[in-house]
Amino acid sequence: MQVQEKIKHLWVAVLAALVIAGCSSTATEPVVEQQPATEVAEVVEVVEVIEETGPGFAADNTTPVDSSGNPISRTFYFDFDQAIVSPADFAALSTHAEILRANPNRSVVVAGHCDQRGTREYNLALGESRAKSISAILVANGVSARQIEEISYGEEELANPANNARAWAQNRRAVVSYR
Amino acid sequence: MQRLIVKALSPMLQHFAAGLLMLSLAASSWADLDTIIIDQGVDDPIRIAVVPFALSEDLDNADNLAKLIRFDLARSGQFDPVAPENMLSYPSTQDAVFFRDWRILQTAYLVIGQAQTNAVGQIEVSYQLFDVATQAQLQRVSFNIGREQWRDVGHKIADLVYTEVTGVRGAFSTKILYVLAQDIGTQSARYKLQIADVDGARARTLFDSSEPILSASWSPDGRRVAYVSFETGRPSIILQDIDGPNRERLTNFRGINGSPVFSPDGKQLAMVLSRSGDPEVFVMDLETRKLRRITRHPAIDTEPSWSPDGRYLVFTSDRGGKPQIYQLELATNFLERLTFVGDYNARARLLSDGRHLVFVHRRNGIFHIAWQDLLEDRLLVLTESSLDESPSLAPNGAMLIYATQDQDKGILAVVSVDGRVKYRLPSSAGDVREPAWSPFLPDVVPPQSG
Numbered sequence: 001m002q003v004q005e006k007i008k009h010l011w012v013a014v015l016a017a018l019v020i021a022g023c024s025s026t027a028t029e030p031v032v033e034q035q036p037a038t039e040v041a042e043v044v045e046v047v048e049v050i051e052e053t054g055p056g057f058a059a060d061n062t063t064p065v066d067s068s069g070n071p072i073s074r075t076f077y078f079d080f081d082q083a084i085v086s087p088a089d090f091a092a093l094s095t096h097a098e099i100l101r102a103n104p105n106r107s108v109v110v111a112g113h114c115d116q117r118g119t120r121e122y123n124l125a126l127g128e129s130r131a132k133s134i135s136a137i138l139v140a141n142g143v144s145a146r147q148i149e150e151i152s153y154g155e156e157e158l159a160n161p162a163n164n165a166r167a168w169a170q171n172r173r174a175v176v177s178y179r
Numbered sequence: 180m181q182r183l184i185v186k187a188l189s190p191m192l193q194h195f196a197a198g199l200l201m202l203s204l205a206a207s208s209w210a211d212l213d214t215i216i217i218d219q220g221v222d223d224p225i226r227i228a229v230v231p232f233a234l235s236e237d238l239d240n241a242d243n244l245a246k247l248i249r250f251d252l253a254r255s256g257q258f259d260p261v262a263p264e265n266m267l268s269y270p271s272t273q274d275a276v277f278f279r280d281w282r283i284l285q286t287a288y289l290v291i292g293q294a295q296t297n298a299v300g301q302i303e304v305s306y307q308l309f310d311v312a313t314q315a316q317l318q319r320v321s322f323n324i325g326r327e328q329w330r331d332v333g334h335k336i337a338d339l340v341y342t343e344v345t346g347v348r349g350a351f352s353t354k355i356l357y358v359l360a361q362d363i364g365t366q367s368a369r370y371k372l373q374i375a376d377v378d379g380a381r382a383r384t385l386f387d388s389s390e391p392i393l394s395a396s397w398s399p400d401g402r403r404v405a406y407v408s409f410e411t412g413r414p415s416i417i418l419q420d421i422d423g424p425n426r427e428r429l430t431n432f433r434g435i436n437g438s439p440v441f442s443p444d445g446k447q448l449a450m451v452l453s454r455s456g457d458p459e460v461f462v463m464d465l466e467t468r469k470l471r472r473i474t475r476h477p478a479i480d481t482e483p484s485w486s487p488d489g490r491y492l493v494f495t496s497d498r499g500g501k502p503q504i505y506q507l508e509l510a511t512n513f514l515e516r517l518t519f520v521g522d523y524n525a526r527a528r529l530l531s532d533g534r535h536l537v538f539v540h541r542r543n544g545i546f547h548i549a550w551q552d553l554l555e556d557r558l559l560v561l562t563e564s565s566l567d568e569s570p571s572l573a574p575n576g577a578m579l580i581y582a583t584q585d586q587d588k589g590i591l592a593v594v595s596v597d598g599r600v601k602y603r604l605p606s607s608a609g610d611v612r613e614p615a616w617s618p619f620l621p622d623v624v625p626p627q628s629g
Binding site: 081116117118119120121122124125126128129150151152153154156157158161162163 | 391394409412435437451453457479481482495501502523525526539546565566568569584613
């Protein structure tokens with residue numbers, strides 16, 4: 001019974017992870033991928049092994065998870081021409097900081113992005129400001145600056161190429177990726 | 180080919196009419212930009228007749244040559260070429276010209292010409308330009324060209340005719356650089372730095388990458404290009420020959436390496452680096468490779484551009500809270516804010532008179548290309564589309580090319596600096612963006628006699 005509960009719980013977690021993966025983008029793989037169902041089944045099996053000690057990584061060793069094994073948000077959104085982190089994101093960032101403090105040999109790339117509006121080079125600068133805003137919070141939470149690299153892609157790697165308010169909001173983001 | 184110029188009607192009708200008048204001249208190979216769509220010209224364009232050139236029997240390109248010249252002149256928006264099927268006669272020598280034929284057609288200027296193969300296998304092309312009202316010959320020029328140089332000589336003739344009639348140097352022989360982005364958002368995304376004739380023809384790839392390319396900038400001699408490439412996964416500034424073998428990574432600092440722009444004398448490169456913590460404008464001496472920091476402000480400072488005399492840099496900064504254009508005198512560090520209308524003004528370029536500025540301007544939430552007279556503080560919005568960016572001036576200062584969106588696709592478009600003439604250069608090969616208009620380039624087909 002308890003095992004069944006656990007699996008149900010994990011399904012939700014895995015689905016959430018897929019949704020997050022679908023919405024986010026990393027330096028090398030800006031692609032929204034359809035995951036085949038078989039892989040989902042595999043992930044469920046491995047995630048089962050995680051012990052409830054503290055935040056860390058899923059079995060793939062790159063997906064950051066909280067102490068319950070739930071993946072934590074890696075994508076943080078911004079307002080137009082702004083690089084101010086929303087207070088709603090502080091909790092997730094503090095969990096990232098906890099993971100990085102506990103794993104000093106691991107590092108993150110914080111990729112800053114902008115929507116299509118405005119000029120490309122200004123957006124390159126703005127994307128960097130966004131990445132730096134995220135990394136400043138990580139450093140304030142005790143992470144060593146050496147564990148963080150900021151890269152700005154400006155408006156060059158869009159999460160959603162459409163030209164409407166919803167797509168623009170999805171593009172104004174910073175993404176934390178572990179390596 | 181009737182009148183090429185579509186006057187400004189209602190925007191929808193104008194769009195429709197322009198679609199009907201797509202010209203098929205430029206489309207010759209897959210990589211080229213597509214047919215040019217002329218949206219708008221001046222109210223009273225100059226009537227000119229370019230008669231199909233007579234050619235010796237071994238040649239078969241003479242009509243295309245006249246067509247190319249007509250198309251160049253029409254694209255300027257200032258000329259209304261007579262369609263060949265409406266001509267009453269087809270003279271190729273002065274003896275055969277009956278000026279009455281051209282007065283009836285209300286033609287102000289007449290171009291006739293011929294081409295034949297000479298003893299050493301070159302093609303000898305010659306033309307004459309007449310003022311129909313006075314019957315005076317204004318120009319008589321000949322060229323010796325290779326068989327692959329029809330386009331070169333056509334653009335050159337259009338340049339000389341345009342210069343004679345308008346008093347402004349023609350820029351049809353210039354080139355454009357731009358970025359062609361294909362399959363974006365997929366694993367097979369490609370970014371190609373392209374060079375093409377200014378009408379989009381004869382496109383070829385200078386650099387091809389799976390990572391983004393942006394901010395291409397010509398050296399003033401037209402021999403080199405500086406641009407930003409993400410080929411290492413991070414932005415770096417690349418310096419590359421247009422026609423030679425040299426390609427060099429100039430900067431690869433931590434953070435931003437962006438906005439390279441050659442100084443007017445070609446000896447320095449302005450750029451943006453964030454290695455000191457935030458984006459600042461630097462100038463690199465291209466001989467010694469020494470960097471000099473120009474701006475010192477914790478806000479964003481980016482998109483530098485030189486005044487024509489090299490004494491000033493204009494750049495974008497959000498030090499006032501919103502992006503605006505500033506100008507810095509390099510010798511004195513005297514700083515002046517140039518733009519005050521609107522809450523987003525960026526990526527400025529100064530015209531060669533040093534008095535007028537073109538830049539990206541947001542009005543009612545929409546991004547346009549705007550023009551500003553710095554002495555009279557007059558601002559004119561030149562474009563009506565949205566997401567317009569990257570304005571780049573023609574070397575004669577008459578027009579500028581910019582990037583915009585058409586049905587969610589990146590296209591290039593051209594507008595005259597008075598906003599009266601407009602045409603578009605779409606591409607079926609992918610999204611096209613980041614255009615850079617070349618300086619005047621050395622003659623590839625020098626005139627033999629003037």
